[in-house]
Amino acid sequence: MDRVPIIKVGKYLLATIQTDVQDHVAVALQEDLAARIIAARARLVLLDISALQIVDSFIGRMIADISGIARLLDAEVIVVGMQPAVAITLVELGLTLSGVRTALNVERALAMAGIRDQA
C-alpha cells in the first residue's frame, strides 16, 4: 500500500489506515491530509486506525503530528478505533498523544463532532 485513501464524506474527511504501513506511507498521509483539508475546507478529519495492530514511536508521533497540523489548519482530527493493545503499548512507550481526540468508533466520532457543531 503506497497511499492511505482519503474519502470526503459530507463536510468531513475520512482516512482509513487499512494495514500496517511503512514509514513513508505515514509521511505521505501527513502531507496528503494537509492538502485535502485545505482543498475541501474540511473542519473535521476522522482517522480510522482500527485495522492498525502495531503503532510504534514513529507512527505514534506521526498521528500526533497530523493532529497538530490539522489544528493549525482549523480542523480537528479524531482518531477512531484504536486497539486496546495499541493503546497500552503507546503508554508503555511514553506516547500519550496529548491533544489528540479519540473515539471508539466512527458513530461516536460523528456524535462528538455534532456536539461540537452545535456548540
Place this chain on the structure above:
Amino acid sequence: MTRDAVGRLPINSSSDILSARQRVREAAARLGFDQFDQVQLATGVSEIGREMVAAGGGELELWISPSRPRRLVIRAKNAALGADSRDASPGVVAARRLIGPPFDGEMDEQAWTFSRLLPKSATLDQVVEALSVGATDPYSEVSRQDAELLRLLEEARRRDGELESVNRELEETNRGVLALYAELDDKAESVRLMSDERSRFMSDVTHELQTPLSSILALCRLLLTQAEGSLGGDQAKQIGYIQKSAQDLLDFVSDLLDLAKVQAGKVAFRSAPFEVVDVFGALRGMFRPLSADANVPLMFQSADIPTMETDENKVTHILRNLISNALKFTEQGEIRISATHEPETDEVVFTVADTGVGIPAADLSRIFDEFVQLDSRRGRRERSSGLGLPLSRKLAGLMGGSITVESELGVGSKFTLRLPRTYAPNVQSVAGSIGYVLVVDDDHISRYVAKEQLERLGWRVIEAADGELALKLAQEAECRAIVLDLVMPGMSGFEVLERLGADPGTAAIPVVVRTSLPVNEIDTARVARAVAVFSKSDDSMRSLVDLLAASTERSPSPAAKNDQR
C-alpha cells in the same frame, strides 16, 4: 533447543523494519503469546529496528534459550554499535521496556539482547515452526518468488525454444515422409505400368498362340468328321493325337491367361440362369472317356437345386478343374460330385470327394498357390500346369463364393465349392432368322472353319475379310446374321459393330462376336449390341452353331452336338 535453531531477519531499511515486526508478531502468535504480548513484542522489534537502521543496519536473531525456563531471545546485531552507547538510545530503552531484560548468557560487545518468558503452553513444535516463520520476511519472500517466476519464465522460454526446434525437426521429418510418399507413388505408378505392360504382353502372346491353335483344332475336327472320308485308320489316329495335344496346349494357354486376367481384375461376368443338373450333364459327358480310362466312376448327385443365376462357364470351369484333379490322384474307388442348396444363405454347395492319395496336412495351405505341384509317390498321369486350383479359387471368389479342402492322407480329399445361388443378372437373349450368314474375319483359316461348319448345317455363308467389305455386304446382301471378329487390321470389329448399329438398314441384324480375344477382357459396353460373344479358343463353334440354330427350326447336326474338346 540450541542456538542453531535460529531465525534471522536482516534490518537495513524501513521496509525491513515493517517485515521484521510483522514476522515477529506472527512468530509470537505461534508461540502462544496473547494479542497484547504480540503487539508489545512487535512494537519493541520495530523500535530496536529503527535504532539499527539509524546506526547503519544489522541483523535480528531470534532463538529460544537452551535453559529452563525457556525464553524467547531477540538479539540485535549491529557492527557500528559502541559498548558505551548501550541502553542510552531511546529506541533501546523502548525495546527494553516492551520486550524484556537482556538475556543473561548473551552479553557481547556488538549486540543487544532482549528476552521474554515463553508462555507455558508453548510446545517444541510450535517453537520450531515459529522460528522458521520468523526466518522469512515478505519482501525477500516476494523477491524470492519473483526470482522463481523469472526462472520459470526463463524455463518456459527455453521449453518454447525446445518445442520450436522439435517442431522444426518434425516438420523436416514430415517433409521427408512426404518426399518418401511421392517416391512411393512414383514406384507404385511404375509398378502399375509394368503390371499393365505385363498384362498387355500376356494377352498379346496368348492371342497369337490361341489363333493358330484354334485353327489347328478346328481343322482336326473337320478332318475327323469329314464325310469325304479319305483318311486311313492310322491317319485318323494321328490326327486325333494332334487334336489332343493342341487341345492340351490351348487349355494351358487359356489357364495362364485366365489367371493373369483374374489377377489383373479384368474379369467380366456373363450371368445367366441355368440348372445345376445341366452342368452335371455336361461334365458327365466331358469326363466319361477319362473316367472310363481311369476305371474310376464319377457319381453325380444333386438334390432339388433351384435354378442358379451366375456365370455358368465359370462354375463349369471350376468343377472341371476339381474333377480332373480328383481323377489325376485317384487310382481306385470313386469320385462323388454332389450339389446341395442351403436355403438360409441361399448358397449352392458343390463337393468333389475322391478316394485318392490325399494331401498331407502341411501342404493343404499350399495347393492354392500358383505353379505348386505336390510331390507324389504316384507319377503324373497327365501334364498339369499347377494353375487349376489357384484359378478356381480366384474364380470362386469373384462369384462371391469360396473353395475349401479337407483331406486325409491315403483316404481321399474333399473339395467344397460354395457359391451364392444368384449373381448380378445379365441376361442376353438371342433373336434372328434364317438366311445368309455373313462371316467377317481377317484370318482366312478362321473364316474357312466357320464357313464349313455353318454350311454343313445348311446356312448360306458369305465372307468378308475386312470391316469395309463387311459393311457393304451387310447393306446389300440379305443377311440374317453376322459372325464378327473383333481384331482386324483397318476397321476393327468394334467399329463395324458400331456402324452396323448406326445404319437403320443393318441395325436389326443379330451379330455374334467370335473373337480370339479372351471374352473376359472385352469391354462389354462396346459389344453390348452383339447378341453373344464367343471366344474362338473356347468351345465356341458348337455354341455358335447352337445359337444360330436356336433361331431356326433346324436342329444342329449330330456332329456339332458331339463336338467336344
